[in-house]
Amino acid sequence: MPSIERISVTLPAEMAAALRSTVEGGQYASTSEIVREALREWARARDREQRDLEALREAIRLGDESGPGIPADEVFAELRRMIADRRAATG
Numbered sequence: 001m002p003s004i005e006r007i008s009v010t011l012p013a014e015m016a017a018a019l020r021s022t023v024e025g026g027q028y029a030s031t032s033e034i035v036r037e038a039l040r041e042w043a044r045a046r047d048r049e050q051r052d053l054e055a056l057r058e059a060i061r062l063g064d065e066s067g068p069g070i071p072a073d074e075v076f077a078e079l080r081r082m083i084a085d086r087r088a089a090t091g
Contacts, residue, residue, distance in 0.1 A: 019034055
């Protein structure tokens with residue numbers, strides 16, 4: 001079993017009341033259990049954010065390495081031309 005360390009946390013009265021109410025309602029055995037679960041979820045969310053950030057950085061790196069970019073106005077002009085050509089061919 002991992003070692004346990006006691007820490008003190010200050011909460012707004014509404015949060016403390018919500019913790020006590022949840023324990024009194026039988027959903028958790030203790031307020032500590034609620035806080036541990038919340039911290040586990042927080043750690044999972046941080047891990048997800050870190051993975052997402054790394055994936056974004058990798059996508060940017062790959063984009064940078066893929067060659068020179070094309071200005072957006074050129075891309076949109078080409079798309080507009082393609083749409084106009086298709087409409088003319090079907091109309």
